[in-house]
Amino acid sequence: MNQKVTIKDIAKKLNVTPSTISRALSDHPSISTKTKDLVRKTAIELNYHPNRMASSLRRGKGHSIGVVLPKINSNFMSNCIFGIESVTYPSGYDLIICQSNESFEKEMNNIEALIASRVSGVLISLSRDTKNIDHLRNVLRRNVPLVMFDRIEESLNVDSAVNDDRTTSADAVVHLAKQGFKKIAILSGPTHTYVYKNRLMGYLDGLRLSNLEINENWIYSNVFSKDNAKKIVKDIFKKSLNKSRPDAFFCTGDKIALGVLQSVKELGLSIPDDIGVIGYANDPFSSIITPSLTTIEQFPKEIGISAAKIIINLIEQGKTFTSPNKKILIKPQLIVRETSSRVTNLDASLKSSPS
């Protein structure tokens, strides 16, 4: 019935002052064990619950961490949050989660709301629309620590946790080369963004490392859906001459890769004999389809954990960023499966040679 039990009520009941109750409840050393026990018992009896807002207001510091991200309902993001929560919860912080929905304006509103709620820190993965980052500078100006993850903006002087997309993308391409693919195309998301820019660079690195041809016609840099990818592949095989056609596709997403697989099947070509395919993200379906998809595990949970650890450190040190900036690189891992494996395993050539 009554939601207004305060420390005053406990104080009255026990004939002591509110200060004593406050101290007892927060386990202050100068309070006798006896009093503490009594206070705690009475608190439960009266169904007392501390008012964190009052406490935060008085102490001038909050107890929650804000998270701003484009969309929560993806395998990647929900696992990032999972990782974040696994760090913040034991440290006693609440998570206030906001979706920017890929809108710059909503992202600004989110930030504004978090600042108004006096969060102790902000974790952010940028919306696709975000070019201007004044709202982020404003966070720092208010002395609120800020850490970026996944979709970051490098010009901002803060700590971050991201995948080391570049090296693993190179790994993927080198792997394709080793499997005998010579004309490797990339189907990528928007290459002006941090994430895809790196994957593209890794792709180019891989080609160079393998001494393979770099052909600008094989770089598709605005692929965003399965159907989009399907169409592109179809077009390639409709229009191009044989020699100018790619024989492998490095895709920056598993859905894109799936589109490629479907198109290639429909064209009557065989995977991986005719065409090799690699995806990105290790979506649950990738291990399940036939042929199973070679892809890249990003360890989103680890990204979340790293970002959360940084921000908690910053909060505790009262800093808004580490100097020099700390950038945690989580190395994704190439997971070789059937769509890229012309040789079953590393020893296959040896094993099969006697026959």
Add this chain to the structure above:
Amino acid sequence: MNQKVTIKDIAKKLNVTPSTISRALSDHPSISTKTKDLVRKTAIELNYHPNRMASSLRRGKGHSIGVVLPKINSNFMSNCIFGIESVTYPSGYDLIICQSNESFEKEMNNIEALIASRVSGVLISLSRDTKNIDHLRNVLRRNVPLVMFDRIEESLNVDSAVNDDRTTSADAVVHLAKQGFKKIAILSGPTHTYVYKNRLMGYLDGLRLSNLEINENWIYSNVFSKDNAKKIVKDIFKKSLNKSRPDAFFCTGDKIALGVLQSVKELGLSIPDDIGVIGYANDPFSSIITPSLTTIEQFPKEIGISAAKIIINLIEQGKTFTSPNKKILIKPQLIVRETSSRVTNLDASLKSSPS
């Protein structure tokens, strides 16, 4: 640099009292437009951001809604949150999200923290471990509205939003029957929980509606993983005599169904000719695998939306639950794909009959 700009500072600068600033900022009718404009301009100039904690404390009411759920990183749950957020954000509420991690104890802690943060309402999906619900009664006792979704406890007198699992499960079984399957087994999660109990009942309904045999040996009620399902299917075909073997499996999860598919393939049987399979959840992979999996779409986003709408109504009305209780049933939808389709479409029997 300075994070402590308050209404006092604005007041000082403009030679008025804090009251005026407060009123101007909240658009109070009795403040002149001129003053309002001036105040707003100065607020921006000084980089003022309202302190919601102070405001909430003073007004005795918060501006956030707590969400407690077992695990955020599933397709189902992250989409529930997506739906919730789409309702709470426009209404001006923050979301504080907590994971119980399927632990009763953590669930209690989560609730405690939310109450301490003076959330305006709580949305909860119960942990698997939760048998005792005193912590929830306690929420109500404190006059905080509570709405359950997905994993609910019916003995608690509150509003809820859930799937109508029972009728759709019956639909699924009836569909199998129509496709000529006669010996339909169920592989289910723990049937003492709300969700799985309903799916089991729907399964039984479906069998009755189709005049099919109910065989207790075909009810597996503690299947929780793909591997678990694989083993069960293998065992069935190892041990049972032909006539006592199921010819179809209704699975309460897509992962379980996947295990069945794999085992059946390994046993050299054909799907759907020999064995029919239906999953649950419409996980992204279900449409992608071969053969594609017949499954059930749950519309998690809608569940989230419904739950959020209810709680916002309750908050606005100052009630903790609707009387009589409101229970929103979201009807899931059977999505027929290859693993259950002996006849390609509804008219197939007609079309093929002339031959």
Add this chain to the structure above:
DNA sequence: ATGAAAGCGCTAACAA
């Protein structure tokens, strides 16, 4: 249309 003053619930010097 604006000001004065009290107080939301809690904490933390400073006193005793």
Add this chain to the structure above:
DNA sequence: TTGTTAGCGCTTTCAT
């Protein structure tokens, strides 16, 4: 070991 007192930043009645 406990009490006194002031105040975090804001809202709101009552007065002017």
